Structure formats: C-alpha cells, structure tokens
Amino acid sequence: MASSPHFILFLALAGTLISRAQSLTCSSQSFSNRSFTHCDDLPHLDAFLHWTYDPKNSSLSLAFLASPPQSAGWVAWAVNPTSTGMAGAQALVASVSGKSPTVRTFNISSYSSVVPSPKLSFLVWGLAAEVSDGRFTIFATVKVPPKTKSLNQVWQVGPAVDPDSGVPVVHEFEQANLKATGVLEFDKKSSASPAPYAHDGASPAPSPAVVGVNETTTSTTAPSPEKSGVAGIRSGNLGLVVGWFVFVWGIFSV
Known part of the structure; x- marks a missing residue:
C-alpha cells in the first residue's frame, strides 16, 4: 500500500488534473x-x-x-x-x-x-x-x-x-x-x-x-463531426484524468 506522503502527492496531482480539465469549459470561468x-x-x-x-x-x-x-x-x-x-x-x-x-x-x-x-x-x-x-x-x-x-x-x-x-x-x-x-x-x-x-x-x-x-x-x-478545439478536448477530459489516476496510483503504490 502507498505510504502517506505518496498518497498526499497523488491527491495533489489528481486535483491539478481535475482543475485543468474543468478550466477547459466556460462554466468554470467567472469575472469580477x-x-x-x-x-x-x-x-x-x-x-x-x-x-x-x-x-x-x-x-x-x-x-x-x-x-x-x-x-x-x-x-x-x-x-x-x-x-x-x-x-x-x-x-x-x-x-x-x-x-x-x-x-x-x-x-x-x-x-x-x-x-x-x-x-x-x-x-x-x-x-x-x-x-x-x-x-x-x-x-x-x-x-x-x-x-x-x-x-x-x-x-x-x-x-x-x-x-x-x-x-x-x-x-x-x-x-x-x-x-x-x-x-x-x-x-x-x-x-x-x-x-x-x-x-x-x-x-x-x-x-x-x-x-x-x-x-x-x-x-x-x-x-462538424471533426473533434477539434474545445469540443474535442472536452470529450477527452474524463479519459485523460482517469488514465493519469491509474498511472500515478500505480507508481506510488509500488
């Protein structure tokens, strides 16, 4: 099982990935x-x-x-x-x-x-x-x-x-x-x-x-069926984040 410091680092990386994924949609943006x-x-x-x-x-x-x-x-x-x-x-x-x-x-x-x-x-x-x-x-x-x-x-x-x-x-x-x-x-x-x-x-x-x-x-x-720009990136956000979860967890759980 991963040690406590490794688990904390994993959570920090996961939070960063989720934040980046959310920033790719206008619903996460606000103005003063x-x-x-x-x-x-x-x-x-x-x-x-x-x-x-x-x-x-x-x-x-x-x-x-x-x-x-x-x-x-x-x-x-x-x-x-x-x-x-x-x-x-x-x-x-x-x-x-x-x-x-x-x-x-x-x-x-x-x-x-x-x-x-x-x-x-x-x-x-x-x-x-x-x-x-x-x-x-x-x-x-x-x-x-x-x-x-x-x-x-x-x-x-x-x-x-x-x-x-x-x-x-x-x-x-x-x-x-x-x-x-x-x-x-x-x-x-x-x-x-x-x-x-x-x-x-x-x-x-x-x-x-x-x-x-x-x-x-x-x-x-x-x-257009082409998934370019934000439309394509947004559709791949979940897969990217999940993939990184698995990859990083695998490293820190060794």
Missing part, C-alpha cells in the same frame, strides 16, 4: 463585477464566449476569451453583417500594446485588406481587454437591429502584430482557423452552431436564412 446569462465553449481554437442579449435595447454584452499562439500575438471576435466568413467582418482585436492589453476595431473587407476602423457598421461600446496566464479576454457591448434572432460570428487568433501599423499579422490556415465561424442564436441556448466557411475564393455552402444579422434563422448545417 460582470455576469452573463449564457456561455459557449466555441468549437475551435480553444475559445469561449460569454454573452447576454437584451431585447429591450437590442444589445449584446459579451466576453470573448482565447489564447494567441505566441505571447506577442492577438485574438479577435467579429460580426459579419453580410456573410459567414472572415471577409467582410467587423472585428474586435485584442493584443498587448507596450505592457497593457488593448482592444481595437478593424474592418476586414477582404483577406488581404485589414485596416483599423474607429467606426464599425454597428455601434459598439464598453470596449476593454484583459490578459491572464496568456489568455485574452475582450469585453464589449454591441448594438444589434431590433427583433434580431441571430448573428454571424467569427473568431480568430494570430501570432503577432505589426509594430509600426498595429495591424494583426496573418493567422495560420489550419482547419481550426478556417472553421472558426458560427451563428450566435439569441433565442436558443445552443448558440455556437457551425457555419460554412470559405477561403481563397471557395464558395460557402448555401445558407440563405443565416446571413449577417438575421431577424429569423433556420440553420440547416449540422455540427
């Missing part, structure tokens, strides 16, 4: 002096969205969390008023400027044109950014048209920001990056429905009822 009605574990790029939709004043308050691939990188959450991909999106981009995290607004008219834009096609206020343990949080409130039922959201992460222009350096083009789009549905809890994606001229699958900011939405796109 802020609260949100819903939270979504976005299906790609290890990203999370906390949000509250207020139909009385047609506003969406949100907190978006993601980690850039490098410490000098950037994260972004965007609304696309006209389509389902990154091209045409209006983005909130967080990065570290000097020693402090900042968030700026950008108009992404095409994949080759990303320019700072003080004004977007919709009102946005309460912009703020935080960074902790390499993970950025973007806070914002977005004005949406009355009676809106959904909007097209896009999220992304990148490795660096141009030091002269402040423009984000292009992100990677892995499947997780290209599929980081979805439809945020205000009247349904399952709000991170995947949306078709397109790149380099490829045409997205038809989705006439889910374009831009919608007054009604009927998504016909089934969730």
Whole structure:
C-alpha cells in the first residue's frame, strides 16, 4: 500500500488534473463585477464566449476569451453583417500594446485588406481587454437591429502584430482557423452552431436564412463531426484524468 506522503502527492496531482480539465469549459470561468446569462465553449481554437442579449435595447454584452499562439500575438471576435466568413467582418482585436492589453476595431473587407476602423457598421461600446496566464479576454457591448434572432460570428487568433501599423499579422490556415465561424442564436441556448466557411475564393455552402444579422434563422448545417478545439478536448477530459489516476496510483503504490 502507498505510504502517506505518496498518497498526499497523488491527491495533489489528481486535483491539478481535475482543475485543468474543468478550466477547459466556460462554466468554470467567472469575472469580477460582470455576469452573463449564457456561455459557449466555441468549437475551435480553444475559445469561449460569454454573452447576454437584451431585447429591450437590442444589445449584446459579451466576453470573448482565447489564447494567441505566441505571447506577442492577438485574438479577435467579429460580426459579419453580410456573410459567414472572415471577409467582410467587423472585428474586435485584442493584443498587448507596450505592457497593457488593448482592444481595437478593424474592418476586414477582404483577406488581404485589414485596416483599423474607429467606426464599425454597428455601434459598439464598453470596449476593454484583459490578459491572464496568456489568455485574452475582450469585453464589449454591441448594438444589434431590433427583433434580431441571430448573428454571424467569427473568431480568430494570430501570432503577432505589426509594430509600426498595429495591424494583426496573418493567422495560420489550419482547419481550426478556417472553421472558426458560427451563428450566435439569441433565442436558443445552443448558440455556437457551425457555419460554412470559405477561403481563397471557395464558395460557402448555401445558407440563405443565416446571413449577417438575421431577424429569423433556420440553420440547416449540422455540427462538424471533426473533434477539434474545445469540443474535442472536452470529450477527452474524463479519459485523460482517469488514465493519469491509474498511472500515478500505480507508481506510488509500488
């Protein structure tokens, strides 16, 4: 039987593993002096969205969390008023400027044109950014048209920001990056429905009822079977933790 010190060490390791597994879901996250009605574990790029939709004043308050691939990188959450991909999106981009995290607004008219834009096609206020343990949080409130039922959201992460222009350096083009789009549905809890994606001229699958900011939405796109990003990690958490329990217990019980 394992000695008492070994058993204590085993419990400490087990607690660490459980804590890490829980941190991979938005339900374990909280904010000082802020609260949100819903939270979504976005299906790609290890990203999370906390949000509250207020139909009385047609506003969406949100907190978006993601980690850039490098410490000098950037994260972004965007609304696309006209389509389902990154091209045409209006983005909130967080990065570290000097020693402090900042968030700026950008108009992404095409994949080759990303320019700072003080004004977007919709009102946005309460912009703020935080960074902790390499993970950025973007806070914002977005004005949406009355009676809106959904909007097209896009999220992304990148490795660096141009030091002269402040423009984000292009992100990677892995499947997780290209599929980081979805439809945020205000009247349904399952709000991170995947949306078709397109790149380099490829045409997205038809989705006439889910374009831009919608007054009604009927998504016909089934969730991707690929288990990447948070969705895949979350499904493997239990097996990983149990496996480590058995492995560590076997070592300390010798």
